[in-house]
Amino acid sequence: MSYNQIIYTTAPSPAIDPSLTSGTFRLRTVPRPENVPARKVLVRVHYLSLDPAMRQWLTAKRSYIEPVKIGDVMRGQSIAQVVAVGSELRSKFEVGDWVTAYSGWQEYAVLGENAVEKVVIPPGGRPTDALSVLGMTGLTAYFGMLEVGQPRAGDTVVVSGAAGATGMVAGQIAKIKGAKRVVGLAGGRDKCDFLVKELGFDAAIDYKAPDWRKQLKEATPEYIDVYFDNVGGDILDACLARAARDSRFVICGAISQYNAAKPQGPTSFMNVISQRVTMKGFIVFDFAKQYPTALRDLASWLSQGKLKRKEHITPGGLRSAPKALVDLYGGANTGKMMIEVAPVSEALGAKSKL
Amino acid sequence: MSYNQIIYTTAPSPAIDPSLTSGTFRLRTVPRPENVPARKVLVRVHYLSLDPAMRQWLTAKRSYIEPVKIGDVMRGQSIAQVVAVGSELRSKFEVGDWVTAYSGWQEYAVLGENAVEKVVIPPGGRPTDALSVLGMTGLTAYFGMLEVGQPRAGDTVVVSGAAGATGMVAGQIAKIKGAKRVVGLAGGRDKCDFLVKELGFDAAIDYKAPDWRKQLKEATPEYIDVYFDNVGGDILDACLARAARDSRFVICGAISQYNAAKPQGPTSFMNVISQRVTMKGFIVFDFAKQYPTALRDLASWLSQGKLKRKEHITPGGLRSAPKALVDLYGGANTGKMMIEVAPVSEALGAKSKL
The missing domain is CATH 3.40.50.720 (NAD(P)-binding Rossmann-like Domain)
Known part of the structure; x- marks a missing residue:
């Protein structure tokens, strides 16, 4: 089994080029790990957050956060589902848990416990709220x-x-x-x-x-x-x-x-x-x-209905992320911009938990 | 007896033109009043303060202070000496008092009591300090x-x-x-x-x-x-x-x-x-x-000598003010820029008080 990642390959000059063959990013396919390390979880990414700050993460200047390194998976937060748990984390996570994850732009990610947080959805809320109004x-x-x-x-x-x-x-x-x-x-x-x-x-x-x-x-x-x-x-x-x-x-x-x-x-x-x-x-x-x-x-x-929110979810999977990010700077969205990397219908028998 | 005033006549566009015949300001000579109104003092200006903010006072935009009106005496603060006191202010001021005055750019000024403040000089200080380090x-x-x-x-x-x-x-x-x-x-x-x-x-x-x-x-x-x-x-x-x-x-x-x-x-x-x-x-x-x-x-x-100051006093009297103001924007001064309108040696028998 393998999955896709989006790798940051070329610094924008100055705008992001969304082409996955000759632009700022490249698609890479890697094997899914057979075994999850003891203190890690394997998550499957369902919704990826796109944020205006991302352009700054690609600028090699002093900033509030280290820039993404050329050759690394593009940084990003997501809503993901735990699909395997390392032996030492089984008291904390179980397969099927929904989490917000510092997964980066990839379909699966192996993450330490500090990079994931279980999603708690209040009455009237929905999981993607954890990337936006409650995130x-x-x-x-x-x-x-x-x-x-x-x-x-x-x-x-x-x-x-x-x-x-x-x-x-x-x-x-x-x-x-x-x-x-x-x-x-x-x-x-x-x-x-x-x-x-x-x-x-x-x-x-x-x-x-x-x-x-x-x-x-x-x-x-x-x-x-x-x-x-x-x-x-x-x-x-x-x-x-x-x-x-x-x-x-x-x-x-x-x-x-x-x-x-x-x-x-x-x-x-x-x-x-x-x-x-x-x-x-x-x-x-x-x-x-x-x-x-x-x-x-x-x-x-x-x-209480005092606070309303709106989402702008782009279908098309992981590879639509670069183009959607460019569209974000063009103002295409009303509300929170997200990529649907995998629909909820594909979730690991745990749809009801989401 | 008459004295000189400098009148704001033409809005700068955008730099101040220091010529007194064709520039931003004009010289005007007016008679000295024979009698001082009951609630006024007549002061003679000795040192005029020049300040970077003055350029902003000549811009007819919303600001922290009303702009100077075309036709008015140019606004400015000075060190001045009281030379006559109206009948109702004699308990507060006497001839020879040194004051900081909102006099504007003129050799003499008739002012209400709110426009003048008696100068109090601490040990080690001098009167012009009241326009700068103590002003x-x-x-x-x-x-x-x-x-x-x-x-x-x-x-x-x-x-x-x-x-x-x-x-x-x-x-x-x-x-x-x-x-x-x-x-x-x-x-x-x-x-x-x-x-x-x-x-x-x-x-x-x-x-x-x-x-x-x-x-x-x-x-x-x-x-x-x-x-x-x-x-x-x-x-x-x-x-x-x-x-x-x-x-x-x-x-x-x-x-x-x-x-x-x-x-x-x-x-x-x-x-x-x-x-x-x-x-x-x-x-x-x-x-x-x-x-x-x-x-x-x-x-x-x-x-205590912990705080040092420096003055840049331009001689040449009132009419040197426009040129000195232009020089201020050019960075001619080290320390507080002032115009000597009248030397202390001409003070009203009160030199020792200064």
């Missing part, structure tokens, strides 16, 4: 909005990349916490309608509309108290120009700049001084000790 | 470094515009508070020598040297924990590229960008996220309630 993107939205942004009653909150997995949760949390006005920026009319009609944003601006700057101004008559930035570039700049006195700018991501050969900095920077803006970058890992509290809040809001 | 620039350095930057023992602190009135105090305060390493950026060898030899900076980098980026890297082997920014532009960008984890970037000024038609934003902005940088703008006025404590500290450090 890294939900936690990123939670800590970014509440610990960094700190919206107060009466605040105007603006979120960019608002129809993405993190942005949609961030905006809803601001609303749950009593922000007066939550405005989202997203690409295209459909995404904007979704934000206002489905998620309850007070306004949404299509940044592809020629007059988006004017719309942003009109949508923020009392300026911007909290800006949750997922995109950087022109939109960050336009929001800085609308910064309210003592505003908080949560620098979560800069998807518009990840593929730029020469990134663009915010030119309305003088407002940082005149309006006493605090711009703060953060990485969700720094809040690891508070994950349990955050997950309790997120699960409770989800169960 | 706005000293306070700006104090709150920016201690409240925003919060240097800790062991930190590497970098200050740009380090030979300017604010920068030199900011760097020395970091040293007083136990920073491990204080590095200044300034323009030219003389300023750099001054920082290291006179003020005790650990290193100084001449940003006009072709290899300044390399020097900055070498001078910050453990990266930058606190960056006190007076200049913006390329230097801010280079410091962001050297940001340490959880570093604080104090955004105090951006003198390199004030005259730019299209300001330049920091392109190493991704480091804000990966290194969890906090960038915070501030305005000294926000700390007004804490001025007394700050002035006590600053005066005490000055008296």
Whole structure:
């Protein structure tokens, strides 16, 4: 028996090339191990998470995490099922367990116990939530909005990349916490309608509309108290120009700049001084000790219907991952972008557990 | 009797034109009032403060302070002497008192009591200190470094515009508070020598040297924990590229960008996220309630010789102000830039009080 892996082979220059024969990645087929080492589990990957941060993992610069090495399996998190357990881990895992796994881009993975975590799904939840609203993107939205942004009653909150997995949760949390006005920026009319009609944003601006700057101004008559930035570039700049006195700018991501050969900095920077803006970058890992509290809040809001989520699941198996990642930077998704590596119907007689 | 004023007449586009016949400002001669209104004082200006922020006061954009109106006397602070007191203020002021005054650019000014403050000079101080180390620039350095930057023992602190009135105090305060390493950026060898030899900076980098980026890297082997920014532009960008984890970037000024038609934003902005940088703008006025404590500290450090200062006083009277302001943006000064409007020798029989 063998399975497929996707190997990082060539540094992007600067955009990712999704071709599996001549691009950034290559497909490799390897044999499935006959025996699992004593302190490992063998998992089968079902859903692979695609995240904007991935482009940064391919840049050999000082960052919050080591870059992926050329020749390694591409890094990534997944929802997977345990299919074999090493002799010393049998008190902790059993065949059929569903886990979130730091599996990387491959169909199977042999992992130590620190690389997997059993999925606990709350009422109203589903397993893929553990990759999104109850996983890294939900936690990123939670800590970014509440610990960094700190919206107060009466605040105007603006979120960019608002129809993405993190942005949609961030905006809803601001609303749950009593922000007066939550405005989202997203690409295209459909995404904007979704934000206002489905998620309850007070306004949404299509940044592809020629007059988006004017719309942003009109949508923020009392300026911007909290800006949750997922995109950087022109939109960050336009929001800085609308910064309210003592505003908080949560620098979560800069998807518009990840593929730029020469990134663009915010030119309305003088407002940082005149309006006493605090711009703060953060990485969700720094809040690891508070994950349990955050997950309790997120699960409770989800169960109560206060927090809605959406998934964008690409079929086609592992080999569709590079193209889907490129599409993510193009804004193809509304909600959490995932690859279906293996459907749940193929699960090891344990479908009911998922 | 008459006196001169400098009137703001034409918006800079974008640089200030110092000509008094065809430039940004015009000279106007007005009669000295015969009688001072009951709740006013008449002051004679001796030293006029020139500050980088002045360029921003001439931009008709939302800012921390209303712009100067075309046709008004140019705004500015000075050291002045009271030469006449209105009938209802005689219990508070007497002729000969030295005051800091929101006089604007003129030789005499009729001011309400809120626009003047009596100068109190501590041991080892001199009256012009009330415009610099014991005035706005000293306070700006104090709150920016201690409240925003919060240097800790062991930190590497970098200050740009380090030979300017604010920068030199900011760097020395970091040293007083136990920073491990204080590095200044300034323009030219003389300023750099001054920082290291006179003020005790650990290193100084001449940003006009072709290899300044390399020097900055070498001078910050453990990266930058606190960056006190007076200049913006390329230097801010280079410091962001050297940001340490959880570093604080104090955004105090951006003198390199004030005259730019299209300001330049920091392109190493991704480091804000990966290194969890906090960038915070501030305005000294926000700390007004804490001025007394700050002035006590600053005066005490000055008296103990822990804090050194330097002045750059331009002779030539009021009409030299526009040219000196342009020179300030060119970096002509080491230390606090002031105009001698009237020498102390001409003071109203009260020289000994100054």
